Amino acid sequence: MQILKIDHLGIAVNSMDEGKKFWTDVLGLKFAGDEVVTEQKVNTGFFPVGESEVELLESTAPDGPVAKFIEKKGTGFQHVAFRVPDIDAALDELKAKGIKLIDEKPRIGAGGARIAFLHPKATGGVLVELCERG
Secondary structure: OOOOEEEEEEEEEOOHHHHHHHHHHHOOOOOOOEEEEHHHOEEEEEEEEOOEEEEEEEEOOOOOHHHHHHHHHOOEEEEEEEEOOOHHHHHHHHHHOOOOEOOOOOEEOHHHOEEEEEOHHHOOOOOEEEEEOO
């Protein structure tokens, strides 16, 4: 499997407006906009950093995955996303290696990217996302 780069780091926040303050006011990063991903019950906000991004994640529903994450672990680092050139081949390789997947098949994430998550039990406790962008 080829990993091209870290695509983004996901940070769970209670409020997009509150979460943006540190990244813009303290670190001086430029907010590139946000996008609601209805299927995942999340509002995502992006801060480009070189060839990668910081992605803030605000739940849009109390039963959404980000809300559940915050309930269990609190706000903060939620996942690392790696850019891959062929997500289907990457998932096939991981399945062949016996890696537990949350997503057996890619789904559409923010920005129209094809994404899939690996189960933290298979990654040493880190939620890992694979991301393929066109």
